[in-house]
Amino acid sequence: MFKRNTIKKMVLGIAMAATLGMTANVAVAEIKDELRDPYLASFKGKKVAFLPIAMGFDLTEGWAEGIRAAADKYGFEFIIRDPNWNTNAGTQALTSLIAEKPDIIVVHNPDVQSYARLLKKAEKAGINIIQVNMKSSYSTNVYVGADWVEMGEAGANEMVKRCGEGSGTSGKVAIIQGVLTGAASVYQIEGVMNVLDKHPEIKIVANQAADWDASKAKAVAQTVLQQHPDLCAIFGFWDVMTLGAGAAVKEAGMQGKVAVLTNGGGNQMACENVKSGVFDKVWSYDVPGQARDMVDMIKVLFQSDSKPGDMRVALYTPLKVISKENYDPSICWSLKK
């Protein structure tokens, strides 16, 4: 990462030197990039706030890193409010952010409802809202994140492939959701059902919430495995949480027999666990890519001077698949730190 950055800077430097040289040499021509100055000026004095569910895990750290890099480069202010997995603290933080009036708030909703009213209020106060990965029931200007319905369908299709007709398995699958009212759970289960409704041979023997918590996922998986030793697959809605389920499978000595499917930000951890066989397949929504999408949207909002409610844009992240077959450590990313 460090290297890449220096290279970037060098390229930039060369480019700038070149342009400077050009203007010096061909002063008469007066050809100038008209967009560049307003582009750079649009960042001045601007402020972006980021309100994740919590800091300290791959997704939010990755996003924050991406935005911070842009902030450092273009010189806008970037602040983070960390409610540390506490929805109530999150609402407090959002409330106070509205009072502080940054230009943009990047919000990572803990569930579809909690922030809805406050987001409405924020828009009324003229603050642009970018929602990340977890949508609120109230839609704002921009959504950047995974297409959860697609994600659910992908997982379900994989389960059908592995456990469906002709697979010779019991057809039993377990689904471990996150926080039930979180967007990632609500829309993902919708996608899963879209597919499984057409495949009655797949039996969902457990469909439980583990609140994004690995230890709860482990407890749920243990229960299911004890009751259904012939389980075919477990589909967990987030890799960090599903790791608990994977551990339970490993402890029960059923690795290889029970497929563990999940999705996540594509952190190094996911690759390692695919390699070691804890996960059988991981769909990654590539956090650095999402971070770039966010920065792009921030740029758009700054330059277009658009007011809240002017547009309804969704940038669904393209998915990457990580499995033993296509395993390549470079698919994954890791934090600098």
Next chain:
Amino acid sequence: MASSNAFMRARYKYFPDHLVGELLSKRWMESAVPTVILVAVFLYLVGTLPNYLTPVNLMDMGRLYAEFGLVVLAMALVMIGGGVDLSIGSMFALCNVAMLSLINMLGWPLWVAIPSVLVFGAALGAINGFLIGYLKLRAFLTTLVTLIIYRALFDIVLQNFAVEISGGFLDSEVWDFIGDGDVFGVPSSLIAFLIVAIGGHLVISRTRPGWHVMAIGGARRSAYNAGVAVNRTIFMTYVVSGILTALSAIFFAARLGSAGSDVGVGMEVGVLTAAVLGGISLGGGRGSVAKATMGSAIVLLITNGMLRMGMEGGSSSVALGVILLIAVGIDVKWLKNRHKIISKVYVSPAYLDLPSAPSAEENSGTPYEVNNRLKTVTAIGLGKLEGPEDVILDHNDNLFTGTRHGDIMKFSGPNFEKQEVFAHIGGHPLGMAFDPDGNLLVCVGGMGLYGIKPGGEVYRLTDQTNRTWYSVNDDSRLRLADDLDITPDGEVYFSEATIRYEMHSWSLDSLEGRGNGRIICYDLNTGKTRTVIRNLLFPNGICTSFDGMSILFAQSWNCSISRYWIDGPKRGQVEPVIPNLPGYPDNINRASDGNYWLALVGMRTPTFDLALKMPGFRRRMARRVAPDEWLFPNINSGCVLKFNEAGEILDVLWDLGGENHPMITSMREHKGHLYLGGISNNRVGRYKLENADPDWVGIDTYWGKPK
């Protein structure tokens, strides 16, 4: 030397040493530490966070505060009653989800749904209350288990209905008002909180159920023995706790409409912290609504402030942990040591320079020379009396005197053999006088000025005067009314010896040498009380002069008699009569020959006179030496003096052996005899006066002979 002396004099005159002890002994000083923290945190936040004092922000904070504060009040109530309720976080979550499902899923109207949720909260609390109040389970363990039970119920409900519950969105103006509305800028929930807080304060501090809760928390067994319905009261504290939690959850539901799975998780920690930080003790008996509101304000400001300062989740935990520890640590030490500090610093000596005492030795040539004339005193009620400070006799030769037990005793018969309780007052009766209607007016230590009708019926004249606006100690209450006399106009002048010490510790005042006493006037005609002279050094005996134009009063610690003009050209002035006595003067009374009797309760010693010039010495003594070893003025042996209007000493009566009447605090002449009282004696003495008018009755010089 002289300059340093002057400096010392000024330093002790103007520097208010005594305020330290008085401030510390204030009840509200218990909350001093939390208050300081609250103010400091608030000022810091105002200083660092942008837009903190804007109305919008304050309103938002108000909403958060109201929700949190209601739950803290719930916890506080339970804690004051000696319990603890760890399950409130789970109750909160259940009530929140109940409210949302009633309106979003079942579509109930608000006026049905809100009371239902309150009842639901009460029911949850009632389960706790039943288990702890009636089945007598341990509060900590029981609510720990109900915490898990309620949380499990909540999880089950959420698992099945979460999406439906948070899917709906009630569109109602009332609901919006509850969640987001305000009245003149005050958020709706804050109004509700204030109503509950004020109501709660009144209930806890002013009503029987509130006192019962305090009593149970303070001493459960005593409360039970006193007949308090312990079980039911404890039960009710949990029910009320449930209702308050439900109320808070309703506001939360209205504000956010969120049925997140983490609602209320860990809430008990914050709430418990707030309660303890505010000064509500674990184990019960100590606490108030004000303390709960303060504690919740501190915790909310800190947690919210750290969130807003953009602190990482981890750092804010560190800060919270450290603040919690420091605050509780200081508070624990403070509560433990406050009384120690008070007992060390309350006595605050001042500088007092008395002229050297006239001698009372034999052949010294002073009018005070000792003799042994009181050898012939006979005792009345020997062994049947304790602490007759003053004595008085009426026309029918009945003798009245007070006792330590709070009674006025009446002795009658030719030799005062018949003894009966004339009236029971309760406090220690000190100075006495008859008013024109024959009522006996009495100064009662610790109570005030009282009257007794001839039939023995006690009535109160006054027990308070106007409060000085700058006083720290409440000086409106009468602590130590000492002696009194009545003017022809019907004004009762009475002395209050000190406003800094209670009846039982009056002798400590002698160590201070500061003017802590005052003379107060009660008007029998108007019933009004006013303070006449302040800053006197233990004003004691009071006697109206024969012409009714002035009153004479004694100040014990500076050993002087002064005159206060109440009429005539010098009205309102104070002038010295006897500036320097060899002992500490007590009561003054009229004598049959137009002069005055004065009791000296004890004699001065050079050591103590010297000590009075060394306040630093006395301060060190009071701090470092055990009270039993302190240097006190001698109040064991004294004498009776007679002086005239000009202040000349005419006669002196001593009891050399100290056997008959060792300590004299008062004397009353009646029909040729002198009756002697002493505050630590077990008798009244009777001394035959030679050359005295055998028919002279003291009251007649006031109100004339009865017709």
Next chain:
Amino acid sequence: MAVQRSDQNSVAGSRIKQFIKSLNAAWFTQERIVFAIAFILFAAFSVSLNGFFSVDNLINLMRNVSVLGILGIGMAIVVIGRGIDLSMIAVMAVSSAWTLQLMQNGHSLGLALLGGLVCALSIGVINGLLIAFVEIPALFATLATGIFLYGVGKSTLLDLDVIYLPENLGWFEEIGKGRIGPVPMAIILCGVAMLAAYLFLSKTRFGRFIYGTGDNPLAARITGIPVRVIITAQYTLASFIGFFAGIIVSTAVSAMNTRIFHSTMIYDVILVVVLGGIGLSGGKGSIRNVIVGTLLIGTLLNGMTIMDMQYTMQNLIKSLILLGAIILDSFLHPRNEETAQQGDI
């Protein structure tokens, strides 16, 4: 013949009487009640549940509660000394996570273990100092140090919420994953810890002093027991046990999730201890009580798992049974205004 018979009758009769007499309330200690409930549940599950009474399952049962049991030992020591330690979970999570973090940062196993141990012990000592010398109520001191340690861990010591165990650590991994014969290491370590704690509490002078301190701190002080030192030591010991449990957990699942601090695990630990019959008022109880409490919870959880109850429903039933146990105890040992201690919550 007839005479003999009546003799027998009377002997039998008096024995029955004796037995009934012995069945008075004092016999039913909470420990025995809980043990009886655990036994009844165990028997019922064995009969009715397929696959409950098998070696594999019983080992599974014990393995699942072994960490709870180990934490229970630490809590028991503190509770016997009339305290409570709410920081145990934080110590367990952060100190062991820091050990993993140190290894991830490239330090040696020994240094990493030392780092984690120092971290755990220092919190224990701080707890002890705050409680014994500053005289802050234990509930608060440990609550605050728990929050504090979690915060320090999150903000400075650790990179992320979840720290993973590096691979190829040899014997170290065996702590959580290994087996001796069919028995998992975790169970053996739990057993060893319990035995050590039992010997410590009942056979050593120091252990007896803890009882004395817990029973009546003032009297203990007058007797000459260094009460403050004892209190500090007991919290340090609890923290050490927390670290020990953390190492087992992290090696078992190859990771340590510090968010476990936010779970209700600490309440489970307290329940194990108190349910087993160790009173919060101190001075009473032994490691036996911890074993009984742990077995009840373990049997319950395992049985319900086999019955395929939902995770949430399990919590509900578990807590209802716990409630039942304390209610039963209150009927057998009624507390009234005469026996209730002031300030005993």
